Amino acid sequence: MSNEPEIRILSTPQELFQAAAAEFLALASAAIRDRGKFTVALSGGSTPKSLYSVLAKAALPWEKIFFFWGDERHVPPDHPDSNYRMANEALLSKVGVRPENVLRIRAEEDADIAAHDYEQTIKSFFQLRPGEFPRFDLILLGLGPDGHTASLFPDTAALSETKRLVVANWVEKLKTHRITFTYPVLNHAACVMFLVSGGDKAHMVRTVLEDEQANLPSRKVQPINGKLLWMLDLAAAGKLSKR
Ligand code: 6PG
Numbered sequence: 001m002s003n004e005p006e007i008r009i010l011s012t013p014q015e016l017f018q019a020a021a022a023e024f025l026a027l028a029s030a031a032i033r034d035r036g037k038f039t040v041a042l043s044g045g046s047t048p049k050s051l052y053s054v055l056a057k058a059a060l061p062w063e064k065i066f067f068f069w070g071d072e073r074h075v076p077p078d079h080p081d082s083n084y085r086m087a088n089e090a091l092l093s094k095v096g097v098r099p100e101n102v103l104r105i106r107a108e109e110d111a112d113i114a115a116h117d118y119e120q121t122i123k124s125f126f127q128l129r130p131g132e133f134p135r136f137d138l139i140l141l142g143l144g145p146d147g148h149t150a151s152l153f154p155d156t157a158a159l160s161e162t163k164r165l166v167v168a169n170w171v172e173k174l175k176t177h178r179i180t181f182t183y184p185v186l187n188h189a190a191c192v193m194f195l196v197s198g199g200d201k202a203h204m205v206r207t208v209l210e211d212e213q214a215n216l217p218s219r220k221v222q223p224i225n226g227k228l229l230w231m232l233d234l235a236a237a238g239k240l241s242k243r
Contacts, residue, residue, distance in 0.1 A: 005194075005209065005228040009237045013050065013197045016233040020195050021054040023229070024138065027191055031137040032064045039125075041068040041181065041189075043140040043150070044083030047197050051140075052090035062097050066125070070139055071151035071180040072105035074114075074168075082107070111168035111177035118166045118179065133165065133188040135226075139181070143196045147204055147216030150186065151178030158182060159217060183220055191227040194218070199235040206239035 010016040024040070031038040042048065073081045077088075084104040092102055103125065105118045126134040141149045151169050152158055158169035161182040168177045186192060196205055208218045209230065222228065 003222055003228060005230050007209070007230045007232065007237075007240075009232050009234060009240075011234050013233050013235075016195070016197055016231060017050045017054050020051045020193065020231050021058060023193065023231070024051070024055060025058055025060065027138050028060060028065060031190075032061060036064065038065045039068065039134075039137050040065065041070040041136050041139040042083070042087050043070055043142045043195070044072065044086065045142045045144075047142050047195055048140060049086055049090050050197075051195060052087055056091045056094040060095075062095050063101065065097070066101050066103060067092065067097065068103050068122070068136070069105050070141060070186070071178055072107040072114075074107050074111050074177040074179065076108040077104065105166075105179050107179055111179060115164075115166045115168040115179050119164065122165055122185075131163075133184045136185070136189045137191065139186055139189040139192045141186070141192060141194045141218075141221065143194055143201055143204055143208065143218055145200070145204060147208060147214070147218050149194070149218040149221060151180035152183070152217040152220075153178075154217060159220075186221050187224050187226075189223055189226050191229060192221055192223050193229045193231060194221075195231050196236040197233045199238055201236045202238040205230075205232060205236050206241070210241060 010019050028038040072083050075081050077084045103121055106114050122134050153171050156169050158167050161167050164182055165185050169180050170177055207214045
């Protein structure tokens with residue numbers, strides 16, 4: 001990996017989510033102090049739900065925090081699989097975030113339309129010039145059992161996208177589209193935080209972090225001018241050689 005990631009290993013899942021929340025709070029406070037707002041792209045799946053629940057108890061200037069998503073399933077916002085729905089139930093609805101601070105992917109639309117619309121949302125929010133990429137203060141990511149992250153799955157078209165910010169990515173093994181950030185967006189972030197819990201991820205964590213030959217989507221997340229942080233519990237870090 002070009003820029004060595006910072007790896008933090010916490011003893012238990014509870015300590016992991018507390019530490020991740022503390023990092024979130026620190027990054028948010030610094031961004032709000034320096035630039036008046038904090039832009040964060042949330043991850044989906046099951047792992048981050050515990051982090052969002054911890055954050056729901058935190059005292060933060062929520063009106064200065066703007067929530068995006070790094071990827072979304074191709075489902076309506078009230079669908080059980082929706083990453084938006086999970087975050088809204090675990091965090092956003094609990095802390096009363098204003099609607100204008102929630103910039104979700106409109107995945108109820110045609111996938112390509114949803115991706116183009118989200119791209120426009122990001123371009124106007126960050127006031128991007130043509131060819132420019134947004135610099136999110138924080139992008140949260142998870143790690144899939146096949147080494148995917150966001151919805152950048154192995155052997156999918158999105159892996160080779162270098163111009164678009166957001167694409168509709170057909171995932172053959174799931175027989176569905178996913179809407180996802182591309183590598184340029186991930187790698188322009190100020191901080192990317194992988195949050196991984198559980199022994200079932202230990203083999204993939206070791207492969208992504210230690211196997212130089214591994215050709216896995218998560219290995220290509222390497223912020224150009226930002227921090228790469230892997231936050232793991234002991235179980236997820238169980239197969240790392242250097243701990
Ligand atoms: C998604 C996520 C995906 C997730 C990993 C890990 O939409 O599912 O973006 O990349 O982070 O699949 O998921 P778990 O946390 O459920 O193991």
